[in-house]
Amino acid sequence: MVRAGPSGAGRGPARRPPPWLWVFSGGLVLWALAALATFSTGDVALLSVLVLIGSFLVPVTFVVWAFGRLGPHSALRPARLVAAFVAGATLGALGAAVLENYLLRPSVWIFLGVGVIEEGVKLAALWLVSVGLPFYRARDGAVLGGAVGFGFAGLENAGYALRAAGADTGSSSLLALVETEVARSVLAPFGHGLWTAIVGAVLFGAAARTGRLRASGGLLGAYFGVVALHALWDSMREIAIAIALASSSDRQTGTPDGSDEPALTSAQEHLVIVIQTVGWTVITMVALLWLRYLVRPRDPRPPPSWPSESPPPDDDGPARH
Numbered sequence: 001m002v003r004a005g006p007s008g009a010g011r012g013p014a015r016r017p018p019p020w021l022w023v024f025s026g027g028l029v030l031w032a033l034a035a036l037a038t039f040s041t042g043d044v045a046l047l048s049v050l051v052l053i054g055s056f057l058v059p060v061t062f063v064v065w066a067f068g069r070l071g072p073h074s075a076l077r078p079a080r081l082v083a084a085f086v087a088g089a090t091l092g093a094l095g096a097a098v099l100e101n102y103l104l105r106p107s108v109w110i111f112l113g114v115g116v117i118e119e120g121v122k123l124a125a126l127w128l129v130s131v132g133l134p135f136y137r138a139r140d141g142a143v144l145g146g147a148v149g150f151g152f153a154g155l156e157n158a159g160y161a162l163r164a165a166g167a168d169t170g171s172s173s174l175l176a177l178v179e180t181e182v183a184r185s186v187l188a189p190f191g192h193g194l195w196t197a198i199v200g201a202v203l204f205g206a207a208a209r210t211g212r213l214r215a216s217g218g219l220l221g222a223y224f225g226v227v228a229l230h231a232l233w234d235s236m237r238e239i240a241i242a243i244a245l246a247s248s249s250d251r252q253t254g255t256p257d258g259s260d261e262p263a264l265t266s267a268q269e270h271l272v273i274v275i276q277t278v279g280w281t282v283i284t285m286v287a288l289l290w291l292r293y294l295v296r297p298r299d300p301r302p303p304p305s306w307p308s309e310s311p312p313p314d315d316d317g318p319a320r321h
Helices: 019-041 044-067 078-103 110-130 138-165 171-190 192-210 217-234 236-246 266-295
Strands: none
Touching: 019 044, 019 171, 044 078, 044 138, 044 171, 078 110, 078 138, 110 138, 110 192, 110 217, 138 171, 138 192, 138 266, 171 192, 171 266, 192 217, 192 266, 217 236, 217 266, 236 266
């Protein structure tokens, strides 16, 4: 019998915090310091640091968290995830911006068009970085698709933050930038990363049966499904405004500050916020349950000859020497 000494000898090793927690906490401290320095100095050069950290902190954290849940029988390696993240942030976001500029015009269908384009370019980026894997699993597809989607979301967050700040570095503009980054960071896990994870799980799930990537009816259905979720998410405020106006006897005419939205009373605005929040929650729950269904079945174990930097251990436990 081994007795623990005064120093705690005999106890198991202390449990270390997971890597995603280190990434998030360290990034949060750096973002807070960047915000404090920007507010105190008004130096426009610091805006790039503030925007980059604030826009990519949550997306990067979720990619690190997802990678930690893959288990030993995965074909994905960190370099592949980095490539997926960069592809989503560059090829995906830039391609979507160009296509939306040339193809979309203001109409009642604009949000549907945005969903078609953005989910399409993310699928193309995911397919590109998925070529050459030794085998495919639905769980791997969900994580790699999530990396593409979070890369796209990070660059999109940066664009919204810069738009909120404008060209002015005054305190009001900096406050708007910080508020925009916080709001979009809270919503980031429930948008692009989740939707592309669904498509990735379907794509890899079909490839697991044939050993190669291919277009299928299931992939087409998943694509149009996430397009619908995307369009509903983007249009939820307009839907909420229509419901609030239809259910209220208080009517105002005109638009505030020349915007396209109708003028709302204080009670109507509160109702819009509630309806919008409920709508986003329902959309998120549908997407989460869908993804859980796709990755819940046990993935088949890879063949013994699979190329890997670190071969998976036996199911009986760690190797004995």
